[in-house]
Amino acid sequence: MIVVLKHGVTEEKKQQLIAWLQALGLRIHISDGEFQTVLGLIGDTSSVDIDLVESLEIVDSVKRVTEPFKCCNRKFHPESLVVEIGDVKVGAGNFAMIAGPCSVESEEQIVSVAKSVKAAGATMLRGGAFKPRTSPYDFAGLKAEGLELLKIARKETGLPIVTELMNIMDLPLFDDVDVIQVGARNMQNFDLLRELGRLDKPILLKRGLANTLKELLMSAEYIMANGNERVMLCERGIRTFSDYTRNTLDLAAVPMLHQLTHLPVIVDPSHATGIAKLVPPMALAATAGGADGLIIEVHNDPIHALCDGAQSLRPEEFAELAEKVRSIRGIVA
Numbered sequence: 001m002i003v004v005l006k007h008g009v010t011e012e013k014k015q016q017l018i019a020w021l022q023a024l025g026l027r028i029h030i031s032d033g034e035f036q037t038v039l040g041l042i043g044d045t046s047s048v049d050i051d052l053v054e055s056l057e058i059v060d061s062v063k064r065v066t067e068p069f070k071c072c073n074r075k076f077h078p079e080s081l082v083v084e085i086g087d088v089k090v091g092a093g094n095f096a097m098i099a100g101p102c103s104v105e106s107e108e109q110i111v112s113v114a115k116s117v118k119a120a121g122a123t124m125l126r127g128g129a130f131k132p133r134t135s136p137y138d139f140a141g142l143k144a145e146g147l148e149l150l151k152i153a154r155k156e157t158g159l160p161i162v163t164e165l166m167n168i169m170d171l172p173l174f175d176d177v178d179v180i181q182v183g184a185r186n187m188q189n190f191d192l193l194r195e196l197g198r199l200d201k202p203i204l205l206k207r208g209l210a211n212t213l214k215e216l217l218m219s220a221e222y223i224m225a226n227g228n229e230r231v232m233l234c235e236r237g238i239r240t241f242s243d244y245t246r247n248t249l250d251l252a253a254v255p256m257l258h259q260l261t262h263l264p265v266i267v268d269p270s271h272a273t274g275i276a277k278l279v280p281p282m283a284l285a286a287t288a289g290g291a292d293g294l295i296i297e298v299h300n301d302p303i304h305a306l307c308d309g310a311q312s313l314r315p316e317e318f319a320e321l322a323e324k325v326r327s328i329r330g331i332v333a
């Protein structure tokens with residue numbers, strides 16, 4: 001349930017109402033916007049007398065929120081969320097350009113890619129140190145050493161680092177990571193999500209291979225209900241009957257999610273297509289469709305990449321794409 005307060009209500013009256021609602025056993029989420037204050041009521045609202053609340057002098061309107069997701073519901077937060085990662089902002093008109101290799105392979109590789117994507121206008125560096133791989137015989141990342149190499153690349157370029165955490169046991173290693181990525185395969189690892197909810201760190205939550213938007217939002221809810229509100233969603237393609245692409249990029253998810261939630265929506269055209277040539281057109285389409293950012297795999301030597309070379313752009317291809325993304329942003333932003 002949400003309670004929209006009238007414009008100009010005093011802090012004292014607002015706090016009185018909040019205390020009264022809390023006494024009914026509810027948690028209250030306060031969204032103080034420029035034009036209105038919205039109180040989001042979380043918990044069993046069956047004991048709330050809607051007519052009574054609506055009749056209060058300071059209340060403008062009361063609405064039931066029927067969706068099962070509350071914390072990430074746009075009805076609770078009419079204004080889009082801006083996630084701040086140091087000086088980098090994402091959401092509400094701030095566009096994220098996250099680029100880097102699928103996996104961190106060596107210091108030379110990650111530093112060189114970081115420098116080239118930074119020069120091309122990237123705002124954050126991606127790179128996997130802990131890699132979920134379909135085959136147990138494939139390269140699964142440099143693990144703790146990979147995280148150290150990412151930090152070196154950050155020091156060299158100033159780019160915040162985005163990297164995947166697969167197992168909660170590894171969390172202590174991620175203290176100095178700027179954004180923790182939850183991979184598609186872990187989108188419904190509820191224990192992991194709960195733990196990430198206790199952190200004061202932005203989370204990039206990728207949509208599962210076969211998950212609905214409602215399920216994605218319920219996963220965001222796990223993180224947020226535990227206290228961490230800094231969640232960014234990522235559409236990375238879903239499993240369909242597509243035969244020539246790795247996945248199917250669900251671009252309608254972007255405007256749909258914008259209606260449902262205030263969280264930023266990032267698009268990953270690399271995993272969505274699996275083919276480097278398809279990455280630029282899909283990245284541009286996502287930008288035109290209102291995405292709050294892109295996450296793109298870039299490798300200095302894609303043919304010899306230890307993971308996802310076929311979908312990785314070369315640095316110069318990324319630079320060309322970044323230029324075009326800026327042009328599209330000039331039109332749609």
Ligand code: PEP
Binds near residue numbers: 102128183184206271
């Ligand atoms: C990745 O970003 O390298 C990755 C493994 O992505 P996803 O979880 O979307 O497959």
Ligand code: MN
Binds near residue numbers: 102103297307
């Ligand atoms: Mn990858």
